[in-house]
Amino acid sequence: xxxxxxxxKLKEKILPGLFITLxxxxxxxxxxxxxxxxxxxxxxxxxxxxxxxxxxxxxxxxVTTIQEALLGFVIAIVLAxxxxxxxxxxxxxxxxxxxxxxxxxxxxxxxxxPLFLVWFGFGILTKVVVVVIVCFFPIxxxxxxxxxxxxxxxxxxxxxxxxxxxxxFLKVQVPAVMPAFFSGLKIAVTYSIMGAVIAEWLGAxxxxxxxxxxxxxxxxxxxxFADIVIVVVVSVSLFxxxxxxxxxxxxxxxxx
Amino acid sequence: MKIEFRxxxxxxxxEDSELETLNNINIQIKExxxxxxxxxxxxxxxxxxxxxxxxVDSFEGDILxxxxxxxxxxKLVSYMHQKDLLMPWRTIKDNVTLxxxxxxxxxxxxxxxxxxxxKMFGLDGFEEVYPNExxxxxxxxxxxxxxxMVESDIMLFDEPFAAIDAINRHKLQQFLLERCQGFNRTIMxxxxxIEEAIYLSDRIIVLSQRPATVIQDVKIELERxxxxxxxxxxxxxxxxxxxxxxLE
Ligand SMILES: Nc1ncnc2c1ncn2[C@@H]1O[C@H](COP(=O)(O)OP(=O)(O)O)[C@@H](O)[C@H]1O
Ligand SMILES: [Mg+2]
Numbered sequence: 001x002x003x004x005x006x007x008x009k010l011k012e013k014i015l016p017g018l019f020i021t022l023x024x025x026x027x028x029x030x031x032x033x034x035x036x037x038x039x040x041x042x043x044x045x046x047x048x049x050x051x052x053x054x055x056x057x058x059x060x061x062x063v064t065t066i067q068e069a070l071l072g073f074v075i076a077i078v079l080a081x082x083x084x085x086x087x088x089x090x091x092x093x094x095x096x097x098x099x100x101x102x103x104x105x106x107x108x109x110x111x112x113x114p115l116f117l118v119w120f121g122f123g124i125l126t127k128v129v130v131v132v133i134v135c136f137f138p139i140x141x142x143x144x145x146x147x148x149x150x151x152x153x154x155x156x157x158x159x160x161x162x163x164x165x166x167x168x169f170l171k172v173q174v175p176a177v178m179p180a181f182f183s184g185l186k187i188a189v190t191y192s193i194m195g196a197v198i199a200e201w202l203g204a205x206x207x208x209x210x211x212x213x214x215x216x217x218x219x220x221x222x223x224x225f226a227d228i229v230i231v232v233v234v235s236v237s238l239f240x241x242x243x244x245x246x247x248x249x250x251x252x253x254x255x256x
Numbered sequence: 257m258k259i260e261f262r263x264x265x266x267x268x269x270x271e272d273s274e275l276e277t278l279n280n281i282n283i284q285i286k287e288x289x290x291x292x293x294x295x296x297x298x299x300x301x302x303x304x305x306x307x308x309x310x311x312v313d314s315f316e317g318d319i320l321x322x323x324x325x326x327x328x329x330x331k332l333v334s335y336m337h338q339k340d341l342l343m344p345w346r347t348i349k350d351n352v353t354l355x356x357x358x359x360x361x362x363x364x365x366x367x368x369x370x371x372x373x374x375k376m377f378g379l380d381g382f383e384e385v386y387p388n389e390x391x392x393x394x395x396x397x398x399x400x401x402x403x404x405m406v407e408s409d410i411m412l413f414d415e416p417f418a419a420i421d422a423i424n425r426h427k428l429q430q431f432l433l434e435r436c437q438g439f440n441r442t443i444m445x446x447x448x449x450i451e452e453a454i455y456l457s458d459r460i461i462v463l464s465q466r467p468a469t470v471i472q473d474v475k476i477e478l479e480r481x482x483x484x485x486x487x488x489x490x491x492x493x494x495x496x497x498x499x500x501x502x503l504e
Contacts, residue, residue: 153337160309160335160356161406171354175345252345252386 042222043224047229050222057211062230064206068124068199069192069238076188080136084143088173091244098144105137110194113202122203130199142184146177179253182246189238193231257320258442259285259308259410264317265467266303277303278315280465285459287409290436290443292453295463296503299412302448304468305412309335332359334406340399342387348398349383355406370405376435377401393424397431404435413445417452425437426484429455429477433482450499454492455482462502472502 019123024044030036031043038046051058087094113130120126137146150173193208208227215223246253266278277300285291295301306312307319310326319326321333334355342351349367356366374380377397387395396417405409417425429452436443447453453460454476462472476495478486486492 047467055314064392151339151341153339154343156306156309157335157337157341159357161360162330162332167358168321170344175343178345194351250345252388254388 039219039221042225046222047225048225050220051229054223054226058208058226058230061206061208061211061227064095064204065193065196065200065208066234068127068196068207069131070245071124071196072128073135073189073192075128076132076135076139076192077185078131079183080139080143083108084140084147086150087144088147094144101137101140108200109133113199116199122205126202127196127199127204127207131192134191134195138187138191139181139184142180142187146180147173150176168235176249178250182242182250185246186239189242190235193235193238197229197231257284258263258287258289258322259283259444260320260323261304262318264304264307264315264321266300266307266312266315266400276467278307279469281317281468281470283461283470285442285444287442288440289458290445290456290458291461292445292447293461293463294447294450294453294499294503296465297448299466300468301463302414305335305444305446306413308412331410332406332408333410333412334403334408335412336399336403336414337415338418340387340395341484342395342398342402343501344386344388347384348379348387348390351387352379352398352402352405354402359407363477364442370401373404374400376429392420393428396420396424396428400428400432400435409439409441411441411443413443413447415446415448418448425449425452430484432456437481438449450496450503454478454495454499455487460499462499474499 028044031041042050087098109130113126116126118130120129154172154176155168158172163171196207197209197212200207201213204210208231212224212227215221215227261281261283263277264278264281268275268277273336281304283291293301293304303312308321308326309314319415321331321471325330327397342348345356346354353361353363353372354369356369357363361369374383376411377400379394379398379401382390382394382398387398390398396419400416403413417428433456443454445456457476458472460476461470462474463469464471474495478489478491
C-alpha cells in the first residue's frame, strides 16, 4: 500500500518535469533543423545563455517586480477581508455592491492603465494599484462565497451554547472560510506578477515589464523569453508558497 | 416543573408570506423525565427546540425553565442536532470540549474534565484525530459527548440518530439510555421514528400537521432499564399501533 502511493507521488513529481525537458529539447531541435532566425524564435539554449549573461540586471528587475506584486497582493488581501466581512454582515450592501464588483471585472484594465499613469504617476504607486485591482477580485469572491455557505446549523449550535458573536466569528466563520480563501489567494498571487508586469509596460525605471518592453523594442527575442521564464518561475513559486502555507494552516483540510 | 410551554405559538413572517408553525402548544415536563416529540415532518418540531435554545427568539406565549421565563433565565440547555456538527478544523478533543471553552474554562482544565469520558463514549485513542477521519457512528458519539459536556441538566435532541443506519442506531439508543441513567437529566427528544420514541421515553407527545398542536400525550409504562426484546412485547406493539393511528 505505502509503496504504491509513494510511487504515484514520484510519478506526479517526475513526469511533468520530464515532459517539459523533452519539449525544450524538441523545440531546440526543430529550430536548429528549420533554421529559424533568432529574432523570430530563439533557441532555448540561447534563452538560457541570456539568463546567465544578464543575471545581475535581471535580478534587479525581478526584485522590483516582486516587491510591487507582493505589496499589491497584501493590500488586496486586507481590502478583500474588510469588504467581504462587511458584505457578509450587512446583506443589503452585498445585494447592492456585489453585482457592481462583478461588472467592474469585465472592464479591461489594460485600457484604463494609461489613465492610472496620469493619476498615480510613473512611480511604484501605479504598479501597486494595478496589482491590487487584479488580485482583489478573486480574493473577495472566494471570501464572500465562502462566508455565504458557512453551515447555519453550526452557527446555531454556537448560539445554543450562548457563544459571543466574536467567538462565532473566530471559531466558526474564519476557519470555515479558510479553504475557499486559500483557493482565492492562489489565483490572486499568480495574477499579481502579471499585474505588476503589465503596469510596468506603461513606463518604469525598473522591473520585468520594462525589461520586456526594451527587449521587444530591440528585437531581442532571447531576452524577451528570458524575461518570460522568470515571470513563470516567480509566479509558480509564489503559488507554491501559498499552497504550502495553506496546508500548514489547515491540517484538517486534506485532498483536492 | 422543569420545562413548561404555555400557549406557545409561532408564525414565521416572510417578505409577503406568513407561515403559521406552532399553534397554542402546552407541554409540561418534570425533572428527570425523558419526553419524545413526534409528528409529521415539517410540522414544527425543530422550531420547538429552536425557541428553547433561543436560536429563534420571537414567539407568542411563554416558555418557563424551572419556573423562570426564558427571556429572564440565563440557564444553559444542551442541544444536539441531527447532523453531528463537529467542526472539521477542530480535533475530537477540541470539539468535545467546545462547550467548556465557551463557558470560560481554560483549555487545560477542559481537557482534564473530558478525559474520563473518552472510554465511556468509545473514543479513546481518537482524541487528536480530525472528525473527517472518523466513521459516522463515531462522529455521532463524539457529538453526543460534546452534548454531555454542556453544563446543564436539560438536554434537547433533534433527530440525533436519523442519519445513522439501523444497527448503529440501536447501539446509540442503548448508549444514550445508559449514559442518561443516574445523571438525572431532563430530556426532550425529537424523532420521526416511533419505535425509537417508545423505546427511550417516559412520555411521548404527538404533534399534528403544521400548524402544530399537541394531539396526544402518552405515558410509556414500560419498565426500566429498557431492553432490546421489549421492542417485540405486546405492550410495546400496542403503543406503537396507537401512535401510528394518531399520526394518520
Ligand atoms: N427560520 C425560519 N424561517 C422561516 N420558516 C421556517 C424557519 N424555520 C422553520 N421554518 C418553517 O417552519 C416549518 C416547520 O419547520 P421545522 O420546525 O423544521 O419542522 P420539523 O422539524 O417538524 O420537520 C417548516 O415549514 C419550515 O419551512
Ligand atoms: Mg426538524
